[in-house]
Amino acid sequence: MPHDVSLIATIAVGFALAFLFGFIAHRLRLPPLVGYLVGGVAMGRFTPGFVANNELTGQLAEIGVMLLMFGVGLHVSTGDLMAVRRIAIPGAIVQILIATTIGTLMAAFWGWSLGAGMVLGLSLSVASTVVLLKALEERNGVSTPNGRIAVGWLIVEDLVMVLTLVLLPAFAEVLGGNSNTPAGAASGLGLLASLGLTLLKVISFVALVLYFGPRVMPWMLRQVARTGSRELFTLGVLAVALGIAFASARLFGVSFALGAFFAGVVLSESDLSHKAAANSLPLQDAFAVLFFVSVGMLFDPSILVTQPLMVAAVLLLILLGKSLAALAIVLLLGYPLSTALTVSAALAQIGEFSFILGGLGVAYGLLPAEGLSLILAGALLSISLNPLVFAGTDLLVGWVQKVSWLKIHLEDGRAARFSRLQEDLEAARVALEAKAGAHKSYSPDELVARFALFAGLTPEQRETLALHFRPRNAQPGERLIRVGDKADAVYFISTGEAEVVVNGHKIKLGPGDFFGEMALLSGLPRSADVIALDFCKLLTLSQRDFRELLRRYPGMRDPIAAVAKEREESNRQFKERPHGGVTQPA
Numbered sequence: 001m002p003h004d005v006s007l008i009a010t011i012a013v014g015f016a017l018a019f020l021f022g023f024i025a026h027r028l029r030l031p032p033l034v035g036y037l038v039g040g041v042a043m044g045r046f047t048p049g050f051v052a053n054n055e056l057t058g059q060l061a062e063i064g065v066m067l068l069m070f071g072v073g074l075h076v077s078t079g080d081l082m083a084v085r086r087i088a089i090p091g092a093i094v095q096i097l098i099a100t101t102i103g104t105l106m107a108a109f110w111g112w113s114l115g116a117g118m119v120l121g122l123s124l125s126v127a128s129t130v131v132l133l134k135a136l137e138e139r140n141g142v143s144t145p146n147g148r149i150a151v152g153w154l155i156v157e158d159l160v161m162v163l164t165l166v167l168l169p170a171f172a173e174v175l176g177g178n179s180n181t182p183a184g185a186a187s188g189l190g191l192l193a194s195l196g197l198t199l200l201k202v203i204s205f206v207a208l209v210l211y212f213g214p215r216v217m218p219w220m221l222r223q224v225a226r227t228g229s230r231e232l233f234t235l236g237v238l239a240v241a242l243g244i245a246f247a248s249a250r251l252f253g254v255s256f257a258l259g260a261f262f263a264g265v266v267l268s269e270s271d272l273s274h275k276a277a278a279n280s281l282p283l284q285d286a287f288a289v290l291f292f293v294s295v296g297m298l299f300d301p302s303i304l305v306t307q308p309l310m311v312a313a314v315l316l317l318i319l320l321g322k323s324l325a326a327l328a329i330v331l332l333l334g335y336p337l338s339t340a341l342t343v344s345a346a347l348a349q350i351g352e353f354s355f356i357l358g359g360l361g362v363a364y365g366l367l368p369a370e371g372l373s374l375i376l377a378g379a380l381l382s383i384s385l386n387p388l389v390f391a392g393t394d395l396l397v398g399w400v401q402k403v404s405w406l407k408i409h410l411e412d413g414r415a416a417r418f419s420r421l422q423e424d425l426e427a428a429r430v431a432l433e434a435k436a437g438a439h440k441s442y443s444p445d446e447l448v449a450r451f452a453l454f455a456g457l458t459p460e461q462r463e464t465l466a467l468h469f470r471p472r473n474a475q476p477g478e479r480l481i482r483v484g485d486k487a488d489a490v491y492f493i494s495t496g497e498a499e500v501v502v503n504g505h506k507i508k509l510g511p512g513d514f515f516g517e518m519a520l521l522s523g524l525p526r527s528a529d530v531i532a533l534d535f536c537k538l539l540t541l542s543q544r545d546f547r548e549l550l551r552r553y554p555g556m557r558d559p560i561a562a563v564a565k566e567r568e569e570s571n572r573q574f575k576e577r578p579h580g581g582v583t584q585p586a
Helices: 006-027 032-042 054-074 078-083 085-109 114-125 129-138 145-171 183-187 190-225 230-252 256-268 273-297 308-332 337-347 352-363 369-402 404-410 412-438 444-450 459-466 517-522 543-552 554-576
Strands: 470-474 479-481 489-495 498-502 505-509 529-532 536-542
Touching: 006 032, 006 054, 006 273, 032 273, 032 369, 054 145, 054 230, 054 256, 054 273, 054 352, 078 085, 078 145, 078 412, 085 114, 085 145, 085 308, 085 337, 114 145, 114 308, 114 352, 114 369, 129 145, 129 337, 129 369, 145 190, 145 256, 145 337, 145 352, 145 412, 190 230, 190 256, 230 256, 230 273, 273 352, 308 337, 308 369, 337 369, 352 369, 369 404, 404 412, 489 517, 489 543, 517 543, 517 554, 536 543, 543 554
Parallel strands: none
Antiparallel strands: 470 536, 479 529, 489 536, 498 505, 498 529
16 A cells, blocks of 8 residues: 555454444344454454554544443433432442452452452443443333333442542552552652542542533533534534543543543533434444454453363353342342342443453553453353343243242332332432423424424424523513513413503413514514413523524514514504403414
8 A cells, every 4th residue: 555544444444344243243132242342353463364553443442432431421310320329329339349359359369469350350340331221222121110220220330430440540559550650659659649649630620520511511512503503513512522531631630531421421411411412422333333343352262262261250250240249239228029130130241341441450560461351251251141141030030920929028028118219210200301391492393383483494403493492481470571671582482371462452372472573673672561371481582593593594584574564563553542452363
């Protein structure tokens, strides 16, 4: 080739092999993630044929990690997490401690160092949220109480792993690895000072992001979304995710992953979070594939032949050790056996955080390369077996329902605590709906259903228009517009009724009607009073946005101008008539 195309070759071959093996995995009823890892093995240095550029693949994988963590942050539901906190928080923490202890003892038996054992145990203790969500989606179980408990449990695990990624560099040298911090930081200041400095940087970063982020980032993305450009909005989301991740690493010394995670957390409370997730999903999926491919490149398949007992031990810890620990914890906390079995099945696999932590352990000299291969082998096998684990769980739950004494003691006898959790989940759902309703951003279909005026716009145009609206509630008798006021906005009635008063004549307006447009078109002061007759929900459009709407969508100018002209003529006639009377709008 006349010039270096290693980046193009790495991406092209990576995508091609990931697609091929991912499709094969799907046909075999396995998660495509297994195929992505196998595609990485095929282009790695341990197999013949094309060998990808490790350095380039590593940087592409880092982008994948950032986008994955950004996605995790976007989907952190504080309401659901608080609803299942009594089971998810203690359960996940205790289960991580048990699995880490078993992994550390297992590594000590193999002659590994304490640091290697801890990294191995931590890597095997955390399950893949991505794999769990796919499994629950196939079973229509995401929104069920047991499904939400399992997701909450894994979110707690993810948060613990985020903290682990932050603290591991500070402890690397003490645990027998190498540290990337300056020599004086570790030896002169000591571990406590080094740890304190790390925590100070992390706390400073988190405080700044959580304080300024909700005030700046959603506002910035809203301004971009109002342009109507999908490309600009997608770029804005990526700029937030990758920009904060890069700045966090450069300015505060924390990982790219942590910065991207908190960028997602900040945006998760915004009414644009779903749009941000949807627009960033294709890139997140693409770079996540490259991340899994890069992990597969590090896997040495020969370990399955040279160290079968070690692989078997890792797989037993994933499938039985974690699952039995979770089963016992859930039952001890007083929840039904069906809940315990669902959580156990959810934990019977490992995924993305295991790879990230294992790779970090290798980078800091804590985990031998053999350890990362064991983690990868455990991931490949456990993810492949996870559908069978869930199928076995279904059989066990069905069997328990048929055995009366088991049903009485392990299901019906534990219904009270489970019912309380269901009430908490329902309260969280109601609170979320109330919060969404207070900042309602109507979908394109909802806008048309309420306001026929917007029927001529395309779905994308209506979606952009919805971002310009500001919700407003009105009490009965509240004066919305006063004669002589300066025009500031046009009002659209979603629910309720309002009354327009012109020279004593009254006109009733209801859902789907709008008012206040005349003064905006003419530039003159308000010519009528408008009073809410009952509890009203309205959408307001500012003067600037209203004029921009007419400029951008000229097809709407004629019907609005026609309504304004008709009302202007009616107002003129009302001023010439005696006071009084109620008129229904035409």
